[in-house]
Amino acid sequence: MNTPVRLGYAINQWKPNFDDFTRPEQHERALKIISACGFTGVELRAGTGRWDPLGRPASIAATYGSTGAFIDLVRHTGLEAVSSWYVDPGEPVDEELSRGRSILDRGEHGAITESLLPFAEFLAEAGGSRLVARALPAAWSLDGPPSATRIADAAAGWNTVGAAVAQTGIRLSLHVDCLSAAADDKTLAALLADTDPELVGLTLDTAELTIAQLDPVEVFDAHHQRVDHLHLKDTRHVDETGERLAPHAEAGMLSEGGARGVERWFYECGTPGGLVDFPALAERLRTRAWSGWAVFESEQTPNPARSAMLNGWYAQRLLPR
Structure with a gap:
């Protein structure tokens, strides 16, 4: 059965080599590899500063002379679009003299909206469709699970x-990572219930949910009407001891491997020992006649090009065009 799923690839796994990835020739090389592996779109990740020239529309314009010039490069390499852009409003932004903003604070909703609009405008020009945003801050940074009031505050901000962003023709989609306070069945359900389904969708990230002890297939079953974007990667590990809730888990758990010394939390789809049931998810997509961008990722890879090839091979067999 043919599927309307479009295959995209996240360029974020090239970013750890930021000292090399400041050069346009490295951008072109990465885009060509993504295209050669059978993907038709690329997802960018928000960033800041001179070492992240693809992190913001203004940075792209400064590097390439205009955002249009970069979009031309994307299409020249054989890709159809910049499919999506991932942003976390809680991250610092040097260009805006911001230490990060919280969606839980109603007083910051205006600034968050103003900061994210340029990404949506860029995506509209680049043929994209989804502005992917971190749903809630890290669980460890909050004083316990978010209350109904705080969830309502966040939902108001995302609405x-x-x-x-809908005025630009782009749709907002909330992303739940393994450290997020939204990586909890009840919290996620409450957040989605408080947001407008006409304005706010859900990005399903297979490995992030699995690490947080959530079954991505079950999450899809529960919220399939809201799932409008996919992040597909595998994992061999589950955080069964709650390390994701420990202070500064970004460093202690994800970067340093936590108490078990996990070398890599994220792997290519279909990796031996992987815990994500991709065939079951693919069957759900077919049954629901799901359409949208399925963006493959492989963060923490030691070899981005090899990972792109492995993911490309798996994508073409999992989700036949």
């Missing part, structure tokens, strides 16, 4: 952002 505001969703309405603004």
Whole structure:
């Protein structure tokens, strides 16, 4: 059965080599590899500063002379679009003199909206469709699980952002990573219930949910009407001891491997020993006639090009065009 799923690839796994990835020739090389592996779109990740020239529309314009010149490069390499852009409003932004903003603070909703609009405008020009945003801050950074009031505050903020970016023709989609306070069945359900389904979708990230002890297939079953974007990667590990809730888990758990010394939390789809049931998810997509971008990732890889090839091979067999 043919599927309307479009295959995209996240360029974020090239970013750890940031000292090399400041050069346009490295950008072109990565885009060509993504295209050669059978993907038709690329997802960018928000960043800041001179070492992240693809992190913001203004940085792209400064590097390439205009955003249009970069979009031309994307299409020249054989890709159809910049499919999506991932942003976390809680991350610092040097260009805006911001130490990061919290969606839980109603007083910051206006600034968050203003900061994210340029990404949506760029995506509209680049043939994209999804502005992917971190749903809630890290669980460890909060004083316990978010209350109904705080969830409602976050939902109000995302509704505001969703309405603004919708004016550009782009849809907001919330992403749940393994450290996020939204990586909890009840919290996620409450957040989605408080957001407007016409304005706010859900990005399903297979490995992030699995690490947080959530079954991505079950999450899809529960919220399939809201799932409008996919992040596909595998994992061999589950955080069964709650290390993701420990202070500064970004460093202690994800970067340093935690108490078990995990070398890599994320792997290519279909990796031996992988815990994600991709065939079951693919069957759900076919049954629901799901359409949208399936963006493959492989963060923490020691070899981005090899990972792109492995993911490309798996993608073409999992999700036949």
